[in-house]
Amino acid sequence: MPPGHSARHPPLRGRVALVTGATRGIGLAIARALAAQHCNLILTGRDQSALRRIGRELASAKAGAAKIRILTHPCDVRDPDSVDDLFRSIRHEFNRLDILVSNAGIAHPNLPVDKIPFPVWKAVIETNLNGMFLVTQAALAVMRRGATIVNNLSISANRVFTGCAAYNASKHGALGFTNTLREELRPKGIRVIGLLPGATDTAIWNTLWPRAPRRKMMSPATVAQAVVNAILLPPNATVENLEILPSSGPL
Ligand SMILES: NC(=O)c1ccc[n+]([C@@H]2O[C@H](COP(=O)([O-])OP(=O)(O)OC[C@H]3O[C@@H](n4cnc5c(N)ncnc54)[C@H](OP(=O)(O)O)[C@@H]3O)[C@@H](O)[C@H]2O)c1
Structure with missing residues (x-):
C-alpha cells in the first residue's frame, strides 16, 4: 500500500468505476481489486447470470465495514443501443463516473489471413x-477532471503474432485510439492509461490457443494489482502505457 494510504480509508473510497467485460478474467479481477479499494462499481458483460453471481459476491465481500454500491447491468459493447441503455442506468444511479476500465474483448482461432472468415474479422x-x-x-x-480511463489493449497493440490478424489489427487500432484520446483529454485533467498485458491465464486462450502453456502466464489478479497501483498515483502523475509481462518471457 502506498505511503499515506490507510486500509480503513483507501483513497479510491466512494469513487464510481465502470468495468466492461467484468464477468470473468482480467475484468473480474480488476472489479475485485477496485471493490477492495471501496470503489462503487458498475459491472457489465453479456452473461447476465455471471453478472448476478459476481454482484452478490462483491456485495457480500464488502457487506459490513465499508458498504459499496454495485450496479450490474448487461451490455453488449458492439451495440450502440445497449451502450446507451447502460449509460441511462449509470446516470440514473450515480450521475458520474470517476474510473472507466474498457476491458471487454474477444480473440479468434489462430488462422492465416486468407482463412479468416469475414464474420470473425468483423x-x-x-x-x-x-x-x-x-x-x-x-x-x-x-x-470530470480527476477521472481515469484504462483501456485494456494487449502487447498485440504494438507487436504482431501470426495467425492473429484480426486481433492484432483491433488492438493496434485501439492503441491509436487510446493515444489520441490521451492527448485530447490531457487539458481536461482526465488521465488515459493504455494497458498492455502479455499472456494472462484466462478463458480467452480457449479460443486463441487452447493448448497454450498456462503455467507460464500471469494471473488476472496480478494484472489487476498493476492497474490499481497505476490508478492510485497522484493526479499529477500517470502511467501512459502499462506493459506487464510474465517474467519468464514469451510463451
Ligand atoms: N488473457 C490475456 O492473455 C490477455 C492479454 C492481453 C490483453 N487481454 C485483453 O484483456 C481483455 C479481457 O480478456 P480476458 O483475457 O480477461 O478474456 P475473457 O476471460 O474471455 O473475458 C472477456 C470479457 O469480455 C466480455 N465481452 C466479450 N465480448 C463482449 C461484448 N460484445 N460486450 C460486452 N462484453 C463482452 C466477456 O463477457 P461476456 O461473455 O459476459 O460478454 C468477458 O467478461 C480483452 O480485451 C483482451 O484482449 C488479454
Whole structure:
C-alpha cells in the first residue's frame, strides 16, 4: 500500500468505476481489486447470470465495514443501443463516473489471413475497437477532471503474432485510439492509461490457443494489482502505457 494510504480509508473510497467485460478474467479481477479499494462499481458483460453471481459476491465481500454500491447491468459493447441503455442506468444511479476500465474483448482461432472468415474479422473489430469507442464516447459525458480511463489493449497493440490478424489489427487500432484520446483529454485533467498485458491465464486462450502453456502466464489478479497501483498515483502523475509481462518471457 502506498505511503499515506490507510486500509480503513483507501483513497479510491466512494469513487464510481465502470468495468466492461467484468464477468470473468482480467475484468473480474480488476472489479475485485477496485471493490477492495471501496470503489462503487458498475459491472457489465453479456452473461447476465455471471453478472448476478459476481454482484452478490462483491456485495457480500464488502457487506459490513465499508458498504459499496454495485450496479450490474448487461451490455453488449458492439451495440450502440445497449451502450446507451447502460449509460441511462449509470446516470440514473450515480450521475458520474470517476474510473472507466474498457476491458471487454474477444480473440479468434489462430488462422492465416486468407482463412479468416469475414464474420470473425468483423466480430473482433466490432468488440475490441468499435466497442471501446462507443463506451468511451458515452462515458465522456459523465467524466470530470480527476477521472481515469484504462483501456485494456494487449502487447498485440504494438507487436504482431501470426495467425492473429484480426486481433492484432483491433488492438493496434485501439492503441491509436487510446493515444489520441490521451492527448485530447490531457487539458481536461482526465488521465488515459493504455494497458498492455502479455499472456494472462484466462478463458480467452480457449479460443486463441487452447493448448497454450498456462503455467507460464500471469494471473488476472496480478494484472489487476498493476492497474490499481497505476490508478492510485497522484493526479499529477500517470502511467501512459502499462506493459506487464510474465517474467519468464514469451510463451
Ligand atoms: N488473457 C490475456 O492473455 C490477455 C492479454 C492481453 C490483453 N487481454 C485483453 O484483456 C481483455 C479481457 O480478456 P480476458 O483475457 O480477461 O478474456 P475473457 O476471460 O474471455 O473475458 C472477456 C470479457 O469480455 C466480455 N465481452 C466479450 N465480448 C463482449 C461484448 N460484445 N460486450 C460486452 N462484453 C463482452 C466477456 O463477457 P461476456 O461473455 O459476459 O460478454 C468477458 O467478461 C480483452 O480485451 C483482451 O484482449 C488479454
